[in-house]
Amino acid sequence: MNRTLYLIFLFVFLLLLQVLVxxxxxxxxxxxxxxxxxxxxxxxxxxxxxxxxTTAFLLGLCVDAFSNSGGIHTFSTLFIAYVRLFFFKAIFKKTASDYLLFNLRHEAFDKVFNYTVILTLIHHFILFSLTNFSFYNFSNVLINTLSSSVFTLLLYFLGSFIFRKKLT
Structure with missing residues (x-):
C-alpha cells in the first residue's frame, strides 16, 4: 500500500475511533x-x-473540535510531535541516515515500550495539566495521567499485537 494512503487512512481511522468511540x-x-x-x-x-x-496540529485540532476542549489536545499532540525526535535519538540510538529505514515494528520491544511510554506520559501530563489548570488538583493530574496512560498503552500494545502482520 502506498505510504501516503496508509498515513491518510491511519489519520482518519484513529481520529474517528477517538471521537466516536x-x-x-x-x-x-x-x-x-x-x-x-x-x-x-x-x-x-x-x-x-x-x-x-502540521499533521499533528491538524490531528489535535480535529480532536479538539469534536471534543469541544479548546485547544488542549492540539497543544499536547504538537508538543509530543516536536520532542519525538529527541527521544527517538536517545532511545533507539539511530542517526539521520537510519530515518528512512526505521520501522517501529522492527525494533526491540523494550525500546518501543520506553519510547511509547515516555511520549504517552508527556502527552497525558500536558493534557490533564491544561484541563485542570490548577496546582490544587495536582494529585488529580497525576492520577489521571497515570491511569489514562496505562489504559492508552494497553490498547496500543493490544492493537499492535492483533494487527501485526506476520513476518516471514
Missing part, C-alpha cells in the same frame, strides 16, 4: 484512553519535521 468511554469515572496519539508514534521519521508538526 473512545471519547465516550469514561472507565471508573476518570480514565479515558487517547489512542489517537499512536499516529505520532507511527509517522515516518524524517529530518524535516514540518509535515509531522
Amino acid at each position: 473512545l471519547n465516550n468511554i469514561l472507565f471508573l469515572g476518570y480514565i479515558n484512553p487517547y489512542i489517537y496519539i499512536v499516529f505520532i508514534f507511527l509517522y515516518p521519521m524524517k529530518e524535516n519535521r514540518f509535515p509531522l508538526l
